[in-house]
Amino acid sequence: MVTTDATPPQQAVAMPGRHPLRSIRVRLLGRMLMLVGLTLASLTGAESYLLTARLNERVDRELAHDVDAFRAFATKAAGGAGTGPGGVRELFVSYLQGYIPEHGQTLITLVDGTPYRRSAEEPPARLDTDRALMDRAAAIRTPSYGDTHSPAGSVRFVAVPVAVGGDAARGVLVIATFTQQERDNINASIRTQIYLGLGAMLLSACVGWIFATRIVAPLRLLRDTARSIHESDITRRIRVQDRDEIGQLAGTFNDMLDRLDDAFTTKRQFMNDVGHELRTPITIVLSQLETLPDDPAARAHTVAVITDELHRMHRMAEELLMLAKARRPDALRPEDLTLSELI
Template sequence: MARLRRPVISARLRIISWMLGVLVLALGAVVFMTWQVLAARADSAADKELGHEATKFRTYAASPAAAAYATPEKLLEHYLQLNQPNDSETFFSIVDGRPFRRGHGSPPARLDLDPAFVQRVAGATGPAYGWADSVAGKVRYAVLPVRTGTQPVRAQLVVLEFRDVLAKPSRDAARALAIIGAITLALAGGACWLVTGRVLAPIRQLRGTAEQIGESDLRRRIEVVGNDDVAQLAGTFNTMLDRLEVAFVAQREFADNAGHELRTPITVIRGHLELMGDDPVEQAETKALVLDELARMNRMVDDLLVLAKSDRPDFLAPAEVNLTELVVEVVAKARPLAERTWRVDETADVVIVADGQRLTQALMQLVSNAVRHTGDGDRIAVGARVAAGQVVLWVADSGTGIKAEDAERIFERFVRGDDQTRTEGAGLGLSIVRSIARAHGGDVRVVPQAGPGARFELTLPEVH
C-alpha cells in the first residue's frame, strides 16, 4: 500500500505544484502591474502637487501684498508663515546659499539640513525640478528662484514632495493585495489537494485493482461513477479486463483440457510402444493403434485451436449467405457420411450477413453428431427459417435422442453422451457449434421432442 500511495501522492503534488505555479505567476503579475500603476500615480501626484505649489507661490509673488516686501527673505518668510504644508510635503527657503526658514510642521525628512542637497539647489537662477534621496525615500523637488526688482537672484523657495509618503496608500493596497494573494494561494492549494484527491481516486483504484489482478485473478472490476473522462477511463479499463479475463480463461481451459485429454492417448501410445515385441503381427496391430490415437490427437488439437480462436475478432469472415443454398449444400455434403434418410425440412430464400464457412462447419458438426446417434434408414433433416427478426437453423434426427438432464451439459468441452466411446470423439464438437453461434451473436440449444430423436437449433440475429 505504501508503494501505491507514494506515486499517487507524487502525482498530486506535481499537479498542485503546476497549478500553484500558474497561480503564483498570475498573482505576481497582477501585484507587479498594480504596484507599477500605483507608483506611476504617486509620481504623477507628486508632480501635480509641485505644479500646484509653484502656481500658488507665483500668484502670491505677483500680488500687491508681496510688493510691500523689499527683500526676498522677507517675502519668503511671510509666504512660509501663510502656507501650511500637508503630511507629504514641506517647504524651506534658501538665502545667499544657506537655509533660511522652514515651513510649519515636522517633515518626514530634513533636506534643509543636507549640505549636498542645499548646495545643489542654491545656485538655481531659474525654475528647476528633480529627484533626491532621503531617509524617507524618494523626494520630488522644485526650486523657485526669488528676485526683488532688478537685483540678482540670491534666494530660492524649495518645495519638497515625499513620493514614498504619497505612495503609502498604494503600498498598503499592494501589500494587502499580496496578502490576499497569499491567502488565495493557500486556499487554492488546499482546494487543489482535495479536488486532485477526488479526481485521482479512480486512478488510485485503477492502480490498486491492477496490482491485485497481477497477484490474484482477473475478476475484480473498478466501480464506474459519473460520466467524465476518468469514469470513461475506468469503463475502458473494465472492458479491457473483460477481454483479458476471457482470453486468460480460454488459455487456461485450453491448457487444462489439452493436458487432460492428450495425456490418455500419449499414455496409450507409450505403453504399447514399450510393450511391443518382435512379432510382425503385433507390430502391425501396435502401429495401427498408434496411428489411430495420433489421428484422434490431431483432431482434438484442431478442435481446441478452433475453440481458442472463437473469441478473437478475426474468427468470423462475414459475407452474404443465402440460407437456401446453405441448407442444400450441407445436405449434399452430408449424404456420403452414412445411409440415412436425408431431408431438407424447410428453407428461407433470404440473404443474411454471416460467415458461411463457419455456419457450414457448425451444421456439419451437428449432422455428424446425428449420424452417430442414428442407424441405417433413420431420418436426418436440415432446415432454416426467419421469424421474429431471427434466423433459425436446425438439424433434427429420429435417433436415440438426448436426455433432458444432458441438454445443456453436452455443450461443455470434453463432455460425451452416455452411448459414445472415447474413440468416437473428444467431446468438443458441440462446444465448437456453440462457439460459432455465439460468435455470430446467437446461441444453440436442444429442442425437446415429443417422440424419439433430437433437434438442435442455432438461433442467430437476422443481419442484412
C-alpha cells in the first residue's frame, strides 16, 4: 500500500479588505503633495520674513537719517544764537517749524513725560493720544527703536532723549513712520504666492496621479498574475520592461514562478513514475496472496516471490526518491576522493 504525506496544507494568510486610502498610489501622491506643500510653505514663510525684515531695515535707515538731521539742527542751534530761555521747548518748536515730514510720518515731542508738540501735518492716526506709547517713550534713556499698533495699522518709531544745557526739563523726540501700507503690499504678495502655490499643488496632484499610476502598473500586473496562478496553470509571466526596483521585483517573481513550475512538474512526474513502476509488483503481490497454496513447498515459493517483489518495490521507491531529490540544488555534495577508488 502506498502512503501519502498526511500533513495538512498551510492555510493562506487572509488579507484585510483594501481601504481606498491605503492604495500605494494614494500614499505616493500624498507624500509627494506633502513634500510640495512643505516646500511652498517654507518658501512663503522665508519670503515673508525677508520682505518684512527689509522693510524694517529701510524704515530704520530713514529714521536714523531723521535722527541725524535733528542732531545736526540741535548742534547748530546750540553753537549759534543758542536755544533761548525756552531750552528744550524752544528747540522742539524751532525744529518742528522748519521740518516737513515725509508721507506717512509724524513727529511727537514730550517734555517731562507729557506730550508737548507734534508736527503740523495731520497723521494717519494720532499717536500722542496713545498713553501706553507715550509712557514707553518717556521712560527711555537712550535712542530706542520699536513697533506699535495704531488705528491706522502698524507703526515703526524711534524715540530719542533730548537735554539742553541750563534747562532741567527732560525732552523726548519721537519720530514715527506708518508702515501698514507697505505691510499690506507684502501681505498681498504673499497671498498671491499662496494662491499660486495651491494651483501648483493641484497641478502636481493631477500629474502625480498619472505618474503614480504608471509607477504602480507593474505591481498591479504582479498582483493579477499572482491571483491567476494555480497548480494546473503557472505558465503566466510578467513582462519586465525596466531595470528599476519594480522591474527587479517582477524578475524575481518570474524566477519564483519558474521554480514553482519546476517543482510541480517534478511532483507530477514523480507521481506518474510511482504509479507506473509500482503497479506491476503490487499486482504480482496481490495475485500471489490471492492464490496462496496450502502445500508447504508451494507456499514457500510464493512467499519467496512476494518477498522478492517487495524488495523490488523498496528499491524502486528509493530510486524514485533519489531521482526526485536529484533536481534539488543541494542533491550533490562534492568530496575529495582518489582516482583509483573511483575507477
